[in-house]
Amino acid sequence: MYELVPSKTMREYLASVDFKFNDFQRAALIWNKPDMLWKERLEAIEKLADTTKDEDLKRQIKERVQFEKREWSAFLDNVSGGYVYIVEDHEDGSCNGVFAEYNKAYIYSLKYASNYDTSCLIKKYRIVKNAEDEIVRTSERGNPYMGIEIPEFCEYDGTEVSGVSFNKKGEITRIRSNELTKEEEEIVSSYRPERFEFPFIKIPFDMPVGSIVKEVTTGTYGVLSQGKKDWDDYLKRIEDRKWYVDFSDIQVMVYELTESGCWSHNHMNPLYLQLEEPEHIPGDEENQTFISAMKAFGNYLQSEDEEKVMKGQAVIQTAREYAEIKRCKEWQTRNLNKAMKPEDIMF
Template sequence: MKKLSIKEILNMRRLGNISKKNYDFIPSKDMREYLAEKSFEFSDIDKATILFNTITNLEDRNAILMNILSETVDKTLQKQIQERIEFERKCIKVFIKNSNGFLYSLTYCEESDEVCGYFASYKIAKVYGDKKGKAYEVAKIPFITGNEIRIQVPQVHYNPNLFKDGKQTVQQEYDGSAIACITHDSKGNITNLWSDEINGNISDKLCFDNHRFENRYFELPHPFQRSDIVMICGSEKVGIVSNTDFSMTEKLRKVADYNDFQLVVDILEDNGNFRHYHINPIYLEHIILSDMNSKKKVLEYARNIILGTGSFDYFQNLCDGYRKEASQKI
């Protein structure tokens, strides 16, 4: 998916381009044009929510948030941004500290889930991880040094919105699982992190409070309709929109967060099967396939199936034919 660079976004703000009616930070060309057509206006918290969830480089993301913080008059948003940045700094600081008996494991994201090595410190694991020029994760794992088994690990955090009793944290027995993890891109930049090392209300509030800018649910107008053929921005994944219904019960609306604003898209894979995705429309664009594209017949007939016309038998034959053609290209 297309990500704007820190320089591009900061230049937009210096020039006044990320205004209420500027849409250059939206990845999808179709969405940018549609929002402009509707004269949609973004609030500061809208911009903070989208940029927080679309910029993958942690340092870049925090620079953008600090820029928004310095310009907004929204006191609540200012406080939330300050809390977020301080929380992440604390998570990284505690993650690096290794005074209570931990090991650091390394896994490359695009390869198998097998651990590539164990290291005595995060610094050593990062040096090793940077060598391949691939995205990787460093996880922090409790290390048993004697006969005593560690009975409990730092509290595991749960979304209180999903439990009737509102529980947020529990103590659990040691099972060998990681208690924190930092993800890096191919250049070694931090892109994401999670931690069960940081206890207290601030951790749960930042992770699960759907009234905060990071997690809040809000809908954008979009140009996509059921049966549209679309592609995911910045990828070769092509599929068909099968559901655009955002209707929710009042109960669900109360617990909905940013990730719940999604269209259902069925992506055609090389094996002739369709894979079900939930995708925010800011990452979708319409696509017109050429007659030479072997996916065209399958997707166009899939549109007929979704709209209630056409034969499943003939559709299955098209999928089988596409599968055979794709296998011959491998």
């Protein structure tokens, strides 16, 4: 039931309160699971379609699988010779080869990934030959719930028509395409809240403010600044104000310590957050200072009003120590030396 939840902390908590995902929500978790291959993702939702009693979900899964396969077929098609395939380094975005055929681009990307221990993207670009090629479908899509309308066509701006992401082994992780028709895209539109791909899921959440957490999909650490009350209030605002929300809005605020000694907030999915401190490395001054800074910031967020001044000074001091160890060039730019309270270095 909980194998699709990346965080061990959240798996155990959801089980303890007997929260169960229905098949529709399970399909959403599969579709948004960050560490799944493209093929694995399609196979997993097809397997779910074979067992679910939700006929609407079955139909949606069939539509999505067909759409993904059409995207892949369109990506491979260059019979007209009107396109080129460009291999890019996934890490730095640098262009590392231009090819007339996908197969040659793919073989080259495998060699490049092996030589540089990285993953690659292969993007498909239109070759502009005449005036007709200079009018293309717009790559951006407007959100109708926010009143954003974007014309379907625009002047050519050099954007690729499609792209495929690979891992280091050359296995497909994601396909994105602008080659299918508007009608085909609307069937599986990400702005249709009744579909399984990107729905908002109302989950329970009860991690304490000030906790040190690990984002398990990236391995980064931070300090949680929103807890159960904040989450419950957020759910109520969504309901009361009838906000449009999707999967990306399943989020709580987490602060991460930057090399400049400042605390930068990010919005993270609680299903990916695990209560876990960084590994303590004896004799590693940077490691120990980083952990001390996180604990000081967590204590500050948990403190009562009368404690805030004293605990706030510990936040400033440990942040300065961390920045000094990192010798970051931005150390002066955030006015860390002049900071009087934690809010001065929070952004």
